[in-house]
Amino acid sequence: MKKFTPNGLARAAVRFKPASFAGTFVALMMSALIVAACGVLLETSLRASVPAERYANAPVVVAADQSARIVADTIDGPEETSYPLPDTARVDAGLAARAAEVPGAATAVPDFTFPVHQGTSSSSALTGHGWGAHTFTGSELTDGAAPRAGEVVLGAGAARAAKAGVGDTVTLETADGRAGFRVSGLAEAGPGDTAEEGAGGGATAWFADAEASVLAGHPGKADAIAVTAENGTDPDALAAAVEKALAGSGAGVLTGDDRGEVEDHGLAYAKETLFAVGGSFGGIATLVAVFTAAGTVALSVGQRSREFALLRAVGATPRQIRRAVAAEALLVAPLAGVLGCLPGIGLAHWWFGQMQDRGAVPEAVELHVSGFPLLAAVGVGLLTALGAGWAAGRRPARIKPGQALAEASVERLRPGVVRTVLGLGAVGGGSALAGVAASAAGSDAANASLGVVMLFMLAVALLGPVLARLCAALFGLLLRGGGASASLAAANSRTNARRLASAITPIVLAMAFASTLVFMHTSESHVASRQLREGITADHVVTNPAGLPADAADRAARIPGVDAAVSLLDTQVLVPVEGGGETSLQGTATQGVSGSGAELAQVQDLDVRGGSLDRVGEGRIAIDRTLATAADVELGDKLPLYLPDGTKAAPEVVAVYGRGLGLPAVTMDRASLDGHVTSAFADTLLVSGGDAGPLAALGEVTDASGYAVAQNVDREFGAWANYMMAAVLGGFAAVAAVNTLVMTVLDRRRELAVLRLVGSTRRQVMRMLGWESLLVSAAGVALGTAIAMITLTPMMRGLTGELPYVPPLLYATFAAAAVSLGLVAVSLPARAALRDRNV
Numbered sequence: 001m002k003k004f005t006p007n008g009l010a011r012a013a014v015r016f017k018p019a020s021f022a023g024t025f026v027a028l029m030m031s032a033l034i035v036a037a038c039g040v041l042l043e044t045s046l047r048a049s050v051p052a053e054r055y056a057n058a059p060v061v062v063a064a065d066q067s068a069r070i071v072a073d074t075i076d077g078p079e080e081t082s083y084p085l086p087d088t089a090r091v092d093a094g095l096a097a098r099a100a101e102v103p104g105a106a107t108a109v110p111d112f113t114f115p116v117h118q119g120t121s122s123s124s125a126l127t128g129h130g131w132g133a134h135t136f137t138g139s140e141l142t143d144g145a146a147p148r149a150g151e152v153v154l155g156a157g158a159a160r161a162a163k164a165g166v167g168d169t170v171t172l173e174t175a176d177g178r179a180g181f182r183v184s185g186l187a188e189a190g191p192g193d194t195a196e197e198g199a200g201g202g203a204t205a206w207f208a209d210a211e212a213s214v215l216a217g218h219p220g221k222a223d224a225i226a227v228t229a230e231n232g233t234d235p236d237a238l239a240a241a242v243e244k245a246l247a248g249s250g251a252g253v254l255t256g257d258d259r260g261e262v263e264d265h266g267l268a269y270a271k272e273t274l275f276a277v278g279g280s281f282g283g284i285a286t287l288v289a290v291f292t293a294a295g296t297v298a299l300s301v302g303q304r305s306r307e308f309a310l311l312r313a314v315g316a317t318p319r320q321i322r323r324a325v326a327a328e329a330l331l332v333a334p335l336a337g338v339l340g341c342l343p344g345i346g347l348a349h350w351w352f353g354q355m356q357d358r359g360a361v362p363e364a365v366e367l368h369v370s371g372f373p374l375l376a377a378v379g380v381g382l383l384t385a386l387g388a389g390w391a392a393g394r395r396p397a398r399i400k401p402g403q404a405l406a407e408a409s410v411e412r413l414r415p416g417v418v419r420t421v422l423g424l425g426a427v428g429g430g431s432a433l434a435g436v437a438a439s440a441a442g443s444d445a446a447n448a449s450l451g452v453v454m455l456f457m458l459a460v461a462l463l464g465p466v467l468a469r470l471c472a473a474l475f476g477l478l479l480r481g482g483g484a485s486a487s488l489a490a491a492n493s494r495t496n497a498r499r500l501a502s503a504i505t506p507i508v509l510a511m512a513f514a515s516t517l518v519f520m521h522t523s524e525s526h527v528a529s530r531q532l533r534e535g536i537t538a539d540h541v542v543t544n545p546a547g548l549p550a551d552a553a554d555r556a557a558r559i560p561g562v563d564a565a566v567s568l569l570d571t572q573v574l575v576p577v578e579g580g581g582e583t584s585l586q587g588t589a590t591q592g593v594s595g596s597g598a599e600l601a602q603v604q605d606l607d608v609r610g611g612s613l614d615r616v617g618e619g620r621i622a623i624d625r626t627l628a629t630a631a632d633v634e635l636g637d638k639l640p641l642y643l644p645d646g647t648k649a650a651p652e653v654v655a656v657y658g659r660g661l662g663l664p665a666v667t668m669d670r671a672s673l674d675g676h677v678t679s680a681f682a683d684t685l686l687v688s689g690g691d692a693g694p695l696a697a698l699g700e701v702t703d704a705s706g707y708a709v710a711q712n713v714d715r716e717f718g719a720w721a722n723y724m725m726a727a728v729l730g731g732f733a734a735v736a737a738v739n740t741l742v743m744t745v746l747d748r749r750r751e752l753a754v755l756r757l758v759g760s761t762r763r764q765v766m767r768m769l770g771w772e773s774l775l776v777s778a779a780g781v782a783l784g785t786a787i788a789m790i791t792l793t794p795m796m797r798g799l800t801g802e803l804p805y806v807p808p809l810l811y812a813t814f815a816a817a818a819v820s821l822g823l824v825a826v827s828l829p830a831r832a833a834l835r836d837r838n839v
Contacts, residue, residue, distance in 0.1 A: 110222035
């Protein structure tokens with residue numbers, strides 16, 4: 001007998017059974033697309049940087065650590081984790097003198113950047129700096145002299161707006177209050193200033209370095225210290241000397257692109273966002289891609305069980321069968337992976353660009369594309385094909401030839417013992433995690449719920465034939481009234497449960513993940529919007545992008561008819577919370593309140609559940625109940641936290657309220673934030689009573705409903721991110737579902753031919769396939785919905801305290817899309833098969 005050649009068998013299989021391998025090729029290509037796109041974004045998150053602009057002429061920059069760090073005990077021992085600060089951490093301005101004495105240092109200048117209001121309103125906003133920064137920014141005097149105490153140098157635009165020249169006095173408002181400053185000179189902003197303030201630097205004012213820190217609201221502190229070098233001095237040597245001179249100060253010495261992160265704090269958040277997409281979401285997407293591709297490969301191998309049985313009958317050894325399956329994977333997977341990487345790079349570019357357009361990633365950050373994520377994408381696809389092929393081909397290669405022929409003709413009724421045990425274990429694990437999520441809160445509930453959806457998806461894959469048979473029996477009862485075609489569809493589905501399970505699983509996947517991601521956002525937004533509408537009880541809301549005047553609340557309170565006026569400074573603090581057995585820092589929205597608790601209650605209803613807002617003051621705060629649960633604190637406890645600039649504090653919790661999702665989760669005294677934020681100007685003014693007209697001088701005036709709409713718009717990036725992830729996962733799963741359905745229909749050409757031979761018309765066959773498609777889609781939608789609701793219910797209970805909110809029209813759209821895809825994926829290849837003269 002002629003020796004069997006596995007590679008020859010593989011090539012022949014690809015050549016004579018292209019439909020089956022086309023489906024495998026598409027699945028592996030889509031898998032590589034997802035892995036490559038997420039891998040590119042993950043690599044970018046690790047390598048992202050921005051070039052120095054303001055500090056381009058300062059080779060060495062001294063700055064504080066812009067992260068809060070905590071050390072947590074893990075299995076591998078103590079592990080330090082850093083979290084970006086909401087605001088700028090500052091250094092001792094006195095360190096500039098020590099740095100200036102270093103050999104090779106030409107100058108060492110403390111740098112300050114802070115907002116300034118011109119006149120008595122905030123309509124003319126300036127950016128303030130210390131005049132000493134001109135040594136590295138390139139700003140030059142065009143008239144007059146450098147400023148001394150009580151003096152200011154104005155940029156051209158600021159001078160025109162104030163209609164002031166050298167020798168005139170202008171009224172400026174800073175964190176130190178409103179005061180008159182003599183204009184000592186006019187200046188043209190250099191590249192270092194225009195990089196931040198726009199061409200021309202017209203919105204800039206420079207003050208004497210000696211008083212700049214006081215005007216900025218941070219006496220004795222500087223944003224950074226810029227060190228310039230003497231000619232011929234090596235920057236690395238200068239950095240080493242400065243680091244030695246400042247040893248023990250806690251300040252960091254930065255060079256190269258590291259200086260850019262001091263200028264643009266958005267880079268740290270951009271890295272977090274990119275890592276969340278490329279790493280956290282990418283990990284889930286990779287598992288889904290591998291999971292789906294493996295199912296398609298297994299289906300392709302399973303469809304050829306008859307061929308494998310015949311090969312065994314004519315003398316092929318089990319080893320030859322296994323080698324043939326492996327050779328098929330080697331023929332298909334690498335090419336599919338390479339072709340999938342190309343659109344994967346395109347998807348990463350588009351995704352990255354969308355994040356930049358929405359302000360989540362600074363424009364200066366570039367997308368990094370290297371060979372590592374692309375090789376990983378190809379390798380993952382190859383390993384998936386080899387593993388799935390080995391698992392699917394193990395039984396036909398192992399059993400006797402006669403038994404293989406029998407199993408190829410009639411499907412086994414009972415699944416394997418190992419598969420059943422693993423499937424039941426996944427169901428048990430998912431149910432247990434659902435219970436954990438139901439009893440948890442905050443991030444613990446969300447983390448547990450992620451495991452719920454993954455375990456139940458694994459259970460569907462392992463117990464697919466059993467679930468498919470149950471669904472066929474249930475929906476078969478409903479199909480009895482559909483005539484002969486419907487009855488035949490139900491009988492086919494019951495008899496071929498494995499084939500049905502292969503078609504149902506991708507639809508379940510698409511429905512479960514898309515519903516979880518989208519309805520998680522709709523649930524949070526629904527609760528947050530309602531809390532915001534109910535929480536803002538003020539008649540008028542005044543806002544200004546540049547910040548409100550410092551005395552805005554006092555001026556509003558003097559307007560006739562006004563009952564209460566409270567200004568709010570919006571920022572964030574970092575709060576240690578427990579999640580998954582580990583401690584992490586959670587960025588928490590915070591409002592600094594100018595008035596008393598009684599005044600706040602007249603313009604804002606926080607839904608106080610315990611304690612009293614009247615006690616909020618120095619060292620005392622109010623927090624949302626969900627945050628209290630996550631941080632494990634109660635009334636009277638001290639809540640350790642990091643203020644916006646990283647300063648540690650431990651205020652007492654004197655009130656707990658229930659509207660911390662739509663409104664800030666931490667409420668504290670405005671004075672407690674003094675010196676810890678860049679801008680001392682309030683963001684929002686809430687006014688009860690009076691007319692809106694007189695308030696227009698302070699900023700843009702709207703009512704509570706208009707303010708709520710504006711705040712909801714600010715949440716658009718979160719919504720877009722969720723919808724984008726749902727589209728990627730749901731779209732991939734939808735393609736996989738279509739791919740699987742097409743494969744199963746084309747593999748049934750022999751069965752369709754038999755139906756035609758016994759007298760069925762093409763219309764009857766198409767109706768039967770239509771009913772089968774409807775059964776598959778309905779079962780997939782039902783199971784996917786069940787998994788999504790089991791996942792969302794405990795998650796939303798923990799995050800919002802309420803049940804998930806599912807917009808009926810949006811859910812109907814998902815279900816209709818699943819059904820439509822199923823019908824199209826079945827009808828088109830079926831029509832093509834029925835046009836064949838042999839069918």
